[in-house]
Amino acid sequence: MSVKIRLARVGRRNVSRFRVVAIDGRVQRDGRFLEVLGTYNPQANPKQFTLNTERITYWIEKGAEVSETVHNLLKQDRYFEKLEGLKKGLSAETMNLTRLPERKRKPKNTGKKKTKEDAPKSQAAAPTAEQPAAPAAAS
Numbered sequence: 001m002s003v004k005i006r007l008a009r010v011g012r013r014n015v016s017r018f019r020v021v022a023i024d025g026r027v028q029r030d031g032r033f034l035e036v037l038g039t040y041n042p043q044a045n046p047k048q049f050t051l052n053t054e055r056i057t058y059w060i061e062k063g064a065e066v067s068e069t070v071h072n073l074l075k076q077d078r079y080f081e082k083l084e085g086l087k088k089g090l091s092a093e094t095m096n097l098t099r100l101p102e103r104k105r106k107p108k109n110t111g112k113k114k115t116k117e118d119a120p121k122s123q124a125a126a127p128t129a130e131q132p133a134a135p136a137a138a139s
Contacts, residue, residue: 005059006067008033017041020070022059046102049073076100
């Protein structure tokens with residue numbers, strides 16, 4: 001049985017909330033899970049999430065694979081840096097690692113798509129200086 005740590009959706013329509021769960025890899029996204037490891041609210045500004053790092057460490061040590069989204073949440077929480085520090089013998093207080101801010105994203109394009117009719121016709125129709133006009137056929 002391959003265990004995965006991934007998100008399971010629990011919110012209603014248009015109000016998405018997720019649980020971070022340890023789940024059998026063969027089970028569907030919202031199917032039966034082994035354990036709840038945290039929560040994630042992507043609609044909050046900034047995005048909110050809680051993680052039970054002790055249990056995540058337990059499942060990773062057992063061979064669980066982490067999904068891409070959960071891996072990004074762990075990176076934002078600086079989980080991997082904390083784990084390395086603990087392996088070196090440092091305490092969490094001495095490392096003084098705080099959660100990273102949310103990464104900047106490009107705004108979504110909400111404007112109208114340009115169609116072929118909206119494109120400027122003058123550039124496509126007129127030959128430019130670099131492109132000489134085709135020679136006339138001799139008759």
